[in-house]
Amino acid sequence: xTETEAALxxxxxxxxxxxxxxxxxxLSQLGGRLRVYFERRMRDAPGDVEDLVQETLMAVHTRRATxxxxxxxxxxxxxxxxxxxxxxxxxxxxxxxxxxxxYVEVLAAYAPEPGSAMDLxxxxxxxxxxxxxxxxxxxxxxxxxxxxxxxAGVSEGAAKxxxxxxxxxxxxxxxGRADG
Amino acid sequence: MRTDDLIDQLAADPRAIPAGxxxxxxxxxxxxxxxxxxxxxxxxxGTRPDLMxxxxxxxxxxxxxxxxxxxxxxxxxxxxxARPDGAPRKALLFGALVLAVFVGLGLGQWLAADPEHRxxxxxxxSWKVCCRNILALALPGLAATLVVLRGMAPTRPALTGFAAGxxxxxxxxxxxxxHCGESTMVFVGTWYTLGVLGTGLLGAVAxxxxxxx
Numbered sequence: 069x070t071e072t073e074a075a076l077x078x079x080x081x082x083x084x085x086x087x088x089x090x091x092x093x094x095l096s097q098l099g100g101r102l103r104v105y106f107e108r109r110m111r112d113a114p115g116d117v118e119d120l121v122q123e124t125l126m127a128v129h130t131r132r133a134t135x136x137x138x139x140x141x142x143x144x145x146x147x148x149x150x151x152x153x154x155x156x157x158x159x160x161x162x163x164x165x166x167x168x169x170x171y172v173e174v175l176a177a178y179a180p181e182p183g184s185a186m187d188l189x190x191x192x193x194x195x196x197x198x199x200x201x202x203x204x205x206x207x208x209x210x211x212x213x214x215x216x217x218x219x220a221g222v223s224e225g226a227a228k229x230x231x232x233x234x235x236x237x238x239x240x241x242x243x244g245r246a247d248g
Numbered sequence: 249m250r251t252d253d254l255i256d257q258l259a260a261d262p263r264a265i266p267a268g269x270x271x272x273x274x275x276x277x278x279x280x281x282x283x284x285x286x287x288x289x290x291x292x293x294g295t296r297p298d299l300m301x302x303x304x305x306x307x308x309x310x311x312x313x314x315x316x317x318x319x320x321x322x323x324x325x326x327x328x329x330a331r332p333d334g335a336p337r338k339a340l341l342f343g344a345l346v347l348a349v350f351v352g353l354g355l356g357q358w359l360a361a362d363p364e365h366r367x368x369x370x371x372x373x374s375w376k377v378c379c380r381n382i383l384a385l386a387l388p389g390l391a392a393t394l395v396v397l398r399g400m401a402p403t404r405p406a407l408t409g410f411a412a413g414x415x416x417x418x419x420x421x422x423x424x425x426x427h428c429g430e431s432t433m434v435f436v437g438t439w440y441t442l443g444v445l446g447t448g449l450l451g452a453v454a455x456x457x458x459x460x461x
Contacts, residue, residue, distance in 0.1 A: 084265045092259035099251055122254050127461075129258040131401040133269040134331045147332035151403045155460075 077141040084132065095125055102149055109153060113160075115236055120156055124149045191238055199234035206231055270330050273396055274323055274415075281389025281416055285423035288385050293427040307431040312422050314436060317346045318444050319418025325411035326393070330400035336411065343414065347441060354437030372430040375439050381428075382421045382443030383450070389416035390451055394458050402459050409455015410448045417447030 076094060083091030102124050106117045127148045135144050192200050198220055205216035206227075217227030266272070289295065302308045321343030328334035358369055372378075393412040402408040421440050430436065 083262060086262050086264035088259050088262040091262045092255060095255040095258055096252070099255060118251060122249070122251055125251070125254060125258065127401065129261075131332075131399070133265045133273075134401045136270075136331060136334075137267055139333070143333045144331065147403060148401060151332055151401075 073140055073142050076145075080132075080135065080141045081137060084135070084137070095128070098128065098145055099125055102145075105146065105149055106153065110156075112239075114232070114239060116156065120149075120152055124152050127152065195234055195238065199230055199237075202227060202231045203234050203238065207235075270327055270400065274326055274330075274393075277389065277392050277396055278319070278323065278415070278419055280392055281386075281419045282423055284388035284392075285385040285420045286426070288388075289423055289427050293381065293424075295426045296429040298429065299426065302429070302431075305431075307433075308425065310433070311425050311431075311436050311440070314346070314350045315418050315421035315425070315440055315444065317418070318343060318441075319415055319422065321346060322411050322413075322415025322418055322448075326397070326408070326415055329402050329404060329408040329411055330397060332401045332403045336407070339411075350433070351437040351441060354433035354435075357432070358434040369432040369434050370438060372432065372435045372439075374428060374430060375435070378428065378430070378435075378439035379443040379446055382417060382424050382440065383447055385424055386413070386416040386420035386443075386447040389419055390447060390454070392416075394451070394454060397455075397459055398461065401461070402455075405459035406452045406456045408459055410452040412455060413446075413448035413451025414444055416451070417444035420447070 076097060079090045079094035079097070083094050099121055102121045103117060106120045107114065110117055110120070124145075128145060131148070135141065192203060195203070201220060202216055205211045205219060206213060211219075213227050213231070214224045216231075217224045220227060220230075222230070296302060321339055324339035324342065325336040328336040328339055358366060361369055390413055393416055394409070397408060397412060421444055424440075424443075430439075
């Protein structure tokens with residue numbers, strides 16, 4: 069963590085001095101971390117994760133003059149991400165003070181709905197087999213993306229993309245069911 | 249757009265950002281705000297007739313120091329609040345301390361005075377227009393500060409707007425000393441303070457609306 073901070077900060081300082089390759093590396097490294105950050109906090113809307121990653125990267129770029137060179141870089145960047153996340157919730161009219169994933173986790177822990185596991189199984193059945201296996205391997209069994217990709221005979225990157233698509237359509241199906 | 253494409257696009261524009269860019273921008277705004285207030289004093293209110301004599305005295309500079317320090321506290325708070333992770337605590341405490349010391353001294357002077365003089369010390373000859381004038385002189389500076397802040401990354405819009413108002417109000421009140429001939433500490437501690445805080449309040453209301461990004 070502290071090593072990462074040192075590396076990101078060094079890249080940011082180079083970027084502020086006009087070093088384009090260092091700056092590009094910083095943005096892509098940061099992009100990956102932002103994706104993880106938003107994915108964890110937006111399980112209800114995985115389709116919006118990439119939008120928020122991009123909005124935050126744009127804010128990092130256009131507002132980089134507000135980074136204080138004497139301070140650590142990571143808290144600055146994630147303060148921007150947090151602001152974008154709260155803004156996103158506000159636009160969707162969700163109370164910004166209640167992190168939605170905590171809420172869902174609490175519900176799942178203390179009041180498991182008897183029907184929810186069955187609904188999930190049924191929604192899973194409607195996915196193509198390859199996607200279904202990926203979801204089972206990674207999200208239910210807890211395998212890594214690399215391991216799951218190996219079992220499916222695809223690369224880690226391909227597994228990641230397929231899993232992302234699968235989760236999105238799964239979410240849509242389950243939402244559709246809840247509405248109907 | 250794909251994120252990789254966005255990154256390519258952003259990295260293609262790596263203009264260097266000098267260290268201290270935030271401070272430099274607010275220093276520029278302070279100069280512009282002081283100039284605007286000065287023009288308004290000269291064109292609208294006029295300088296006090298005894299300006300040269302007054303500048304030789306102590307009270308003229310006490311007033312100027314007090315309001316300038318309020319402006320400095322606002323500047324300091326802004327320099328923190330313009331950043332998404334900035335902590336303004338020390339700056340706000342500094343502002344509160346400056347205010348408390350000056351108001352305390354003014355109150356002491358007032359209580360020590362002859363009761364029949366107290367009313368005049370407090371109200372002077374211009375208490376009705378003092379706050380209004382400071383607020384008016386501060387408006388250009390407040391607007392400029394909010395515009396600059398919109399390009400930065402404040403995450404607490406109302407508090408940042410308040411700091412912007414205190415900053416612009418402090419600058420304007422300092423320039424207002426060129427017009428205003430009041431010379432008791434209790435007058436300055438009351439009406440100048442209310443003028444600066446009023447500008448802060450206006451800034452907070454405007455900031456809540458203007459400082460979203």
